[in-house]
Amino acid sequence: MSETDGKYEFQSEAKQVLDLMIHSVYSNPDIFLRELISNASDALDKLRIASLSDESLGFSQDEAKITVRLDPEAKTISVSDNGMGMSRDDLIAFLGTIAKSGTKEFISAMREARGNGDLIGQFGVGFYSSFIVSNRVTVDSRKAGSDESWLWDSTGDGTFTISPGTRTGWGTDVTLHVKDTEKDDDEAPEAKNYLSRWALREIIKKYSDFVSYPIFIEDASEKKPDDKKEEKPEPVNSMKALWIRPEPSVTDEEYNEFYKHVSHDWENPMERIVYKAEGTNEFYALLFIPSRPPFDLFYRDGKHGIELYIRRVFIMNDCRDLMPEYLRFVRGVVDSEDLPLNVSREILQQDHLTSLIKRGLVRKVLDALKKMKSDKPDEYKKFWGMFGEVLKEGIVSDTKNREALMKLALFNSSKSGQTSLDDYAANMKEGQKSIYYITGGKSDALSSSPKLEVFRDRGIDVLLLSDPIDELWIPSVHEFESHHFANAAAADTEIEGGDAESKSEETPGDSFISGVRDALKELGQFASVEDVRYSSRLVGSPATFVQKGEPMSPQMRNFFRSMGQEAPPEHKILEINASHPLVRKISNQEGRDLKDWAVLLAGLASISDGEPLADAPAFTETLVKLLGE
Numbered sequence: 226m227s228e229t230d231g232k233y234e235f236q237s238e239a240k241q242v243l244d245l246m247i248h249s250v251y252s253n254p255d256i257f258l259r260e261l262i263s264n265a266s267d268a269l270d271k272l273r274i275a276s277l278s279d280e281s282l283g284f285s286q287d288e289a290k291i292t293v294r295l296d297p298e299a300k301t302i303s304v305s306d307n308g309m310g311m312s313r314d315d316l317i318a319f320l321g322t323i324a325k326s327g328t329k330e331f332i333s334a335m336r337e338a339r340g341n342g343d344l345i346g347q348f349g350v351g352f353y354s355s356f357i358v359s360n361r362v363t364v365d366s367r368k369a370g371s372d373e374s375w376l377w378d379s380t381g382d383g384t385f386t387i388s389p390g391t392r393t394g395w396g397t398d399v400t401l402h403v404k405d406t407e408k409d410d411d412e413a414p415e416a417k418n419y420l421s422r423w424a425l426r427e428i429i430k431k432y433s434d435f436v437s438y439p440i441f442i443e444d445a446s447e448k449k450p451d452d453k454k455e456e457k458p459e460p461v462n463s464m465k466a467l468w469i470r471p472e473p474s475v476t477d478e479e480y481n482e483f484y485k486h487v488s489h490d491w492e493n494p495m496e497r498i499v500y501k502a503e504g505t506n507e508f509y510a511l512l513f514i515p516s517r518p519p520f521d522l523f524y525r526d527g528k529h530g531i532e533l534y535i536r537r538v539f540i541m542n543d544c545r546d547l548m549p550e551y552l553r554f555v556r557g558v559v560d561s562e563d564l565p566l567n568v569s570r571e572i573l574q575q576d577h578l579t580s581l582i583k584r585g586l587v588r589k590v591l592d593a594l595k596k597m598k599s600d601k602p603d604e605y606k607k608f609w610g611m612f613g614e615v616l617k618e619g620i621v622s623d624t625k626n627r628e629a630l631m632k633l634a635l636f637n638s639s640k641s642g643q644t645s646l647d648d649y650a651a652n653m654k655e656g657q658k659s660i661y662y663i664t665g666g667k668s669d670a671l672s673s674s675p676k677l678e679v680f681r682d683r684g685i686d687v688l689l690l691s692d693p694i695d696e697l698w699i700p701s702v703h704e705f706e707s708h709h710f711a712n713a714a715a716a717d718t719e720i721e722g723g724d725a726e727s728k729s730e731e732t733p734g735d736s737f738i739s740g741v742r743d744a745l746k747e748l749g750q751f752a753s754v755e756d757v758r759y760s761s762r763l764v765g766s767p768a769t770f771v772q773k774g775e776p777m778s779p780q781m782r783n784f785f786r787s788m789g790q791e792a793p794p795e796h797k798i799l800e801i802n803a804s805h806p807l808v809r810k811i812s813n814q815e816g817r818d819l820k821d822w823a824v825l826l827a828g829l830a831s832i833s834d835g836e837p838l839a840d841a842p843a844f845t846e847t848l849v850k851l852l853g854e
């Protein structure tokens with residue numbers, strides 16, 4: 226080894242992903258070539274964009290190309306590009322680490338799924354997929370503007386080496402030493418099958434036909450005709466932008482493969498949207514809704530899925546200005562006819578055209594979802610299960626489309642399982658004007674809350690708003706089509722409509738209530754209880770807490786605490802069920818000290834609300850004492 230040579234360890238996450246690559250069984254190993262060609266095409270895009278501001282880099286569209294070379298004798302396949310290339314530091318950083326947030330969580334999910342190759346697709350491992358079909362990979366690269374080449378070399382065993390390379394021009398050669406099925410690994414794909422021009426051509430046509438640079442295949446075993454003048458080779462791919470072709474001329478398979486190219490997903494999309502906007506602001510859009518959530522859906526720096534092209538030229542990926550946050554799961558391409566080619570992220574942010582395009586795209590996506598909801602309700606339910614929580618962010622942030630988003634939303638509910646607001650309104654009980662809801666926790670726990678007893682009794686449906694985002698949109702949305710939203714846990718919510726099956730009997734009288742109130746006041750642990758009263762909402766439970774004003778769920782309070790903030794003060798009222806046998810029994814014991822019973826009733830109310838007990842040992846002691854009597 227020379228002075229500049231070095232041996233390096235992969236970052237531990239990268240090592241684990243590599244291990245998964247090497248040992249998992251893949252349903253589709255062919256995608257390694259798609260990944261390498263995508264990287265080559267990205268490197269050419271990078272060089273083209275960099276040379277706009279640095280003339281010395283000199284990008285030439287006519288010379289830009291990707292070459293796939295196979296050597297059946299040496300058992301190698303290499304993918305070469307004359308793009309941006311990588312420096313020595315780049316090789317170490319880009320091919321030795323994984324900088325994506327959520328990598329750790331992804332790896333543990335993969336482990337649990339025991340090498341489920343489909344999960345990997347969600348993550349988009351790119352370069353590392355080379356190790357599915359090969360047992361050694363070398364990367365010889367020269368960065369644009371530099372006169373040094375460097376060679377990255379690894380057998381995927383946890384380390385890689387860096388030494389001087391041999392590449393003479395700018396760009397990169399990635400060479401795979403393909404696995405020998407018999408010798409290396411019984412489970413390895415039929416690697417030898419890749420060592421033919423025909424096989425590689427099929428894969429490229431299938432997965433990378435639309436790549437905008439020409440892709441050539443060279444076979445070292447084919448003799449060059451020495452007498453004839455060499456013919457100009459034809460690229461394998463058509464390089465046609467799929468999004469400008471009329472929809473009927475493109476097959477589903479072509480669309481699906483394109484989706485996989487832009488999304489790094491391995492599965493077909495759930496829905497596609499093909500759109501051409503005409504008039505003063507012309508653009509093409511080819512958008513997809515994935516059939517499963519990307520792994521980084523809830524990470525702040527998670528990927529956004531829109532690539533921007535201007536007049537067929539790639540400009541940037543991850544284009545956040547064209548799609549709002551709440552549609553960050555949408556993948557695809559937007560190709561504008563009118564934006565200037567030298568547009569930057571900063572200019573895009575302020576450009577009037579950008580906001581017009583964004584508005585058009587949002588409308589198209591929401592229309593497509595609306596159609597899916599009415600035409601394919603089962604599929605839509607699946608969609609909602611995966612992306613509903615994200616879409617609901619739009620109810621808070623996108624006031625212009627709030628109405629449309631509310632109509633798209635599905636909610637778990639106590640009576641009908643799942644409902645839209647339209648259906649809820651259509652199925653209201655006679656005399657019912659409000660839309661009732663309850664927030665917090667998990668929807669199964671919510672549905673058995675004592676606060677819903679009277680609603681169940683009267684046949685009234687209640688929305689179970691268990692996503693954290695629900696408590697953010699509810700305060701800003703007061704009504705849906707003139708029906709007020711009313712919280713079932715609020716002290717002053719009137720319960721209208723429906724016929725009660727069980728009629729409440731006479732109450733035990735005010736002295737019992739004031740006795741419990743006085744007892745609670747004396748006990749320090751119930752400071753937040755402001756009042757005690759008989760309940761009109763309980764049927765089967767003895768007691769519950771309701772809140773004055775807008776109740777905040779225990780989960781939301783915890784969230785405040787975890788952010789180091791004080792949650793707003795609680796104004797609790799303990800409601801007691803006058804007709805419950807336990808309450809009747811206590812209230813009939815005249816002259817008795819109510820302290821223990823007050824602790825019991827308040828404690829039971831806390832437990833059924835999913836709240837921690839203010840003083841658990843005192844509660845247990847009291848319970849044991851009362852049971853022993």
Ligand code: ADP
Nearest residue numbers: 264265268309310311319320350351352353397
């Ligand atoms: P991704 O493409 O999703 O970022 P990869 O693992 O495929 O992940 O590649 C990691 C990084 O290595 C790329 O982001 C890019 O910076 C660099 N890279 C890979 N292949 C090439 C190439 N042919 N030319 C230049 N850079 C490359």
